[in-house]
Amino acid sequence: MINLTIDDRTVSVEKNATILQAAEKLNIKIPTLCYNEEMAPIGSCRICVVEAIKGGESLIVSACNTGVEEGMKVYTKSEKAIEARKFAVKILYSENPSVKLIRDLAEEYGVVEDINVRKSECIHCERCVHACRDVVGQNAIVLTTCGLSYGNDAPSLKWDFDKCIACGTCAFVCPTGAVKMHDHDGVRTLLTPESKQDFTLKKCVSCGSYFMPEVQAQYLMKKTELPADKFDQCMNCR
Amino acid sequence: MENYNVFASRVVSKNEPLAPGHRACTGCGEVLALRLCAKAFGKNTIVVNATGCMEIIASQAPYNSWRLPWIHTLFENASATASGIEAAIKVLARKNRVPESEINVVAIGGDGSTVDIGIQSLSGALERGHNFTYICFDNEAYMNTGIQRSSATPFGASTTTSPAGKKSIGQSTWKKDMPAIMAAHNIPYVATACPSYPFDLMNKVEKALATKGPAYIHVFSVCPTGWRSAGNLSVRYGRLAVETGVFPLYEIENGVYKMSVEVPELKPLTAYTKGQGRFKHLKEDNLAKIEARVHEEYEKLLEKCNLSAVEEGK
Ligand SMILES: Cc1ncc(C[n+]2csc(CCOP(=O)(O)OP(=O)(O)O)c2C)c(N)n1
Ligand code: SF4
Ligand code: SF4
Ligand code: SF4
Ligand code: FES
Ligand SMILES: [Mg+2]
Numbered sequence: 102m103i104n105l106t107i108d109d110r111t112v113s114v115e116k117n118a119t120i121l122q123a124a125e126k127l128n129i130k131i132p133t134l135c136y137n138e139e140m141a142p143i144g145s146c147r148i149c150v151v152e153a154i155k156g157g158e159s160l161i162v163s164a165c166n167t168g169v170e171e172g173m174k175v176y177t178k179s180e181k182a183i184e185a186r187k188f189a190v191k192i193l194y195s196e197n198p199s200v201k202l203i204r205d206l207a208e209e210y211g212v213v214e215d216i217n218v219r220k221s222e223c224i225h226c227e228r229c230v231h232a233c234r235d236v237v238g239q240n241a242i243v244l245t246t247c248g249l250s251y252g253n254d255a256p257s258l259k260w261d262f263d264k265c266i267a268c269g270t271c272a273f274v275c276p277t278g279a280v281k282m283h284d285h286d287g288v289r290t291l292l293t294p295e296s297k298q299d300f301t302l303k304k305c306v307s308c309g310s311y312f313m314p315e316v317q318a319q320y321l322m323k324k325t326e327l328p329a330d331k332f333d334q335c336m337n338c339r
Numbered sequence: 340m341e342n343y344n345v346f347a348s349r350v351v352s353k354n355e356p357l358a359p360g361h362r363a364c365t366g367c368g369e370v371l372a373l374r375l376c377a378k379a380f381g382k383n384t385i386v387v388n389a390t391g392c393m394e395i396i397a398s399q400a401p402y403n404s405w406r407l408p409w410i411h412t413l414f415e416n417a418s419a420t421a422s423g424i425e426a427a428i429k430v431l432a433r434k435n436r437v438p439e440s441e442i443n444v445v446a447i448g449g450d451g452s453t454v455d456i457g458i459q460s461l462s463g464a465l466e467r468g469h470n471f472t473y474i475c476f477d478n479e480a481y482m483n484t485g486i487q488r489s490s491a492t493p494f495g496a497s498t499t500t501s502p503a504g505k506k507s508i509g510q511s512t513w514k515k516d517m518p519a520i521m522a523a524h525n526i527p528y529v530a531t532a533c534p535s536y537p538f539d540l541m542n543k544v545e546k547a548l549a550t551k552g553p554a555y556i557h558v559f560s561v562c563p564t565g566w567r568s569a570g571n572l573s574v575r576y577g578r579l580a581v582e583t584g585v586f587p588l589y590e591i592e593n594g595v596y597k598m599s600v601e602v603p604e605l606k607p608l609t610a611y612t613k614g615q616g617r618f619k620h621l622k623e624d625n626l627a628k629i630e631a632r633v634h635e636e637y638e639k640l641l642e643k644c645n646l647s648a649v650e651e652g653k
Contacts, residue, residue: 130441139350237346273347273538282341285601289342308606310582313344321345337575337582337610 105173120151120164120175131164131177132186132206134193135226137274141235142166145227147189148206151175152182161185187212197224200277222279223294225256229271229280241265260293267291267300267314289314305335312336340588340599343538351541352378361404362396366570368561368577369393369476372534373447376474376558379544380407383441385424389417389448389457392483392562393476414448414456418464418473421446425469443548444471450491451481454517465524465553472547472554475517478562486565490515493585495629496617498565503620513632521555522591528554529591530599535577536588539599543590559586567616579611584637589644595651596643608633 102113107124114123119142124131134146144166151164154174161181176182187210194207195214200222207213227244234240241264245257267289269282281292289300302311303318312335322332356377363370373393380386386409388394394411397404412420425444432439446464448457453475461473480498481487488501492510497503501510522529528550532540540558547554559580561573568576580586583606588599608630612618621629 137350139353232350236349268346269341269343270347270350272341273343274350282343284340284342308610309604317345337578 103169103171105169105171105175107175108177114169116169118169120153120162120167120169120173121149123169124151124164124175124177129177133165134202134224134276135228136165137228137232140228140231140274143227143231145225146193148186148193150182150185150189151177152179152185183210186210193224197221197277200224202277221294222277223258224277224279225258226276228274228276230258232270232274233265237266237268237270239264239266239268242271258294260291260296260298262296262298265291265298266317266320267298268317284311287311303332305338306333307338308335310335310337340536340539347538351537354378354382356380356382356384356406357397358404358406360402362399363392364562364564364570366563366573367392367396368534368559368563368573369449369478369482370396371573372476372532372540372558372560375534375537375540376445376447376544377407379541379548380443380445381548382407384408384443384445384548386410387412387417387421387424387444387446389414389446389452390483391449391452391476391481392478393447393449395483414452416460417446417448417452417457418461418471421471421473422464422467422469425471444469445474445548446471447474447476449482450475450477450479450517451487451489453477454491454515455489458520462524465521465526465555468552470552472544472550472556474544474547474556474558476558476560477517478560478565479514480562480565482562482565491517493629494632495621495625497620498617508625509617509620518555518557518589518591521557522594524553525594526553526555527551527593529557530555531557531559531586531588531590532599533559533577533581533586533588535574535581536600539588543599546590565617567619568614572614576611576615579606582606583608583611584633585611587637587640589640594647596640596647598641598644605634605637 103116104113107129110127112123112127131149134148135143142165144163149164150161153160153162155170190206190210190212193203194212197203230242230244233242241261243259272280272282279294287302289302291298300314303313303315305312318332357374384407386407389412421444428442431437477491479492480489486498488498488510491514493514495509497509503509518529518531528547530543532543547556561576563570581588581600582602590597
């Protein structure tokens with residue numbers, strides 16, 4: 102077990118625990134955006150930053166993906182921590198003032214500037230990218246990051262619909278609703294921040310209800326090596 | 340509704356506030372519903388549980404399946420107890436002893452406990468506007484004591500106190516429309532749900548918890564023991580109840596009706612009644628009568644949803 106203090110309270114946790122998990126044990130709340138308990142930490146939003154003092158040195162670290170260390174002193178509400186978090190909120194707020202989650206954070210941290218760079222609901226937390234790659238295994242979403250080769254373009258997400266199997270996991274994990282999925286009239290529509298794609302749904306041969314996207318049935322057929330007629334019926338008729 | 344199926348379930352919370360090892364029957368749809376609700380409760384929820392199957396199966400002394408603060412009440416006072424807890428949290432928050440906004444209060448009960456016996460204290464708590472969520476797990480009878488009819492038992496169902504026989508069709512009254520009674524209190528959130536649609540159910544519980552003020556969810560819970568249906572078909576029966584129009588899934592948010600699952604063409608009622616021992620005695624004309632009523636109620640609900648859509652569109 103590793104012993105550390107968070108906001109001057111002592112806690113002892115497993116050696117591979119993160120600062121976020123240790124804080125949770127003490128019921129100390131650290132805000133998160135990109136973090137999803139069921140996925141490996143992404144560490145992209147920086148909203149969870151805290152001040153960590155180790156070996157006499159004060160560092161600003163993200164709590165969701167920084168491991169605990171013996172004797173570490175963590176401050177979640179120190180001036181330095183709040184300042185750093187406020188900066189993260191500022192960046193998000195200037196890019197995504199229309200997202201309620203971000204507006205609430207801005208209000209909480211007293212961030213007022215709204216330079217309104219973009220109107221997208223996507224906050225580039227990358228949850229969808231990681232979920233599609235690590236959970237679904239399709240790797241159909243690519244984040245084109247800002248960097249020298251991209252000039253001053255804002256980062257954007259590209260969906261590769263040749264790889265996508267219309268499972269909607271990206272929509273499920275998206276914290277802002279920037280990805281949406283819905284079924285209607287025999288079609289599943291996936292709405293992403295920058296594109297819209299329709300997928301044909303399969304019709305049950307017995308009762309006639311639509312139950313699964315064609316592409317997904319094809320994918321599962323290959324994966325499970327089951328014969329095609331195993332994918333002809335819906336869950337009720339099977 | 341978003342039909343996430345296969346893959347998204349891998350990122351659903353693995354936290355199980357209702358521990359395994361409880362004593363519900365094999366194939367119990369009610370405990371499946373409760374487990375999914377508990378996942379949505381998260382870590383900061385106080386559960387008030389009226390007597391009934393879900394209380395009995397989770398609390399065989401000296402054991403208890405709950406990993407959350409949990410209190411057992413009588414049938415008649417679950418909502419009163421929840422009201423008191425909510426008021427106490429307010430006082431403690433005023434004294435800076437707890438953060439008020441982070442603690443949810445949820446009261447749960449069966450249909451007998453909610454639709455019959457606890458309705459007065461529930462009505463009072465809604466009327467006073469307490470910030471809590473009430474979830475009714477409706478398995479359409481008093482199951483824990485051996486299948487006695489309640490006012491939520493559907494017309495034609497045979498129970499021990501509404502037995503089918505030469506002179507009796509079984510339950511001779513129509514199911515009480517509890518969500519409508521709840522909506523008549525003008526509370527901000529009312530919804531129906533079913534564990535056969537797990538994402539929809541969890542989403543509705545999260546919404547109810549986030550609602551400021553009272554929220555009510557009516558959860559259709561298949562009971563293979565009381566319905567005399569096969570335990571391995573509980574999830575399917577839940578789906579069929581929705582697809583036949585017997586139990587439509589919808590939300591009433593601040594008075595606005597919205598269908599959660601749109602069923603373009605209702606399946607014949609027999610797809611649902613077939614295989615359930617409680618309906619076995621029903622003749623073709625009985626079933627036709629019930630089906631007509633189901634369709635009539637469904638149409639009425641659709642009309643409310645359409646009206647809401649038009650008003651919202653304005
Ligand atoms: C006032 C009172 N009357 C009777 C009982 C016995 N009793 C315990 S559980 C139960 C059935 C509850 O039915 P319901 O609320 O529908 O829940 P279910 O068991 O069906 O989930 C009854 C009648 C009781 N505990 N208290
Ligand atoms: S819907 Fe497509 S892009 Fe989204 S997670 Fe599934 S496979 Fe990936
Ligand atoms: S679409 Fe959603 S999940 Fe994906 S990066 Fe944007 S906000 Fe995050
Ligand atoms: S009697 Fe019905 S509701 Fe009660 S535990 Fe058994 S299956 Fe579940
Ligand atoms: S929650 Fe830690 S970086 Fe996003
Ligand atoms: Mg009951």
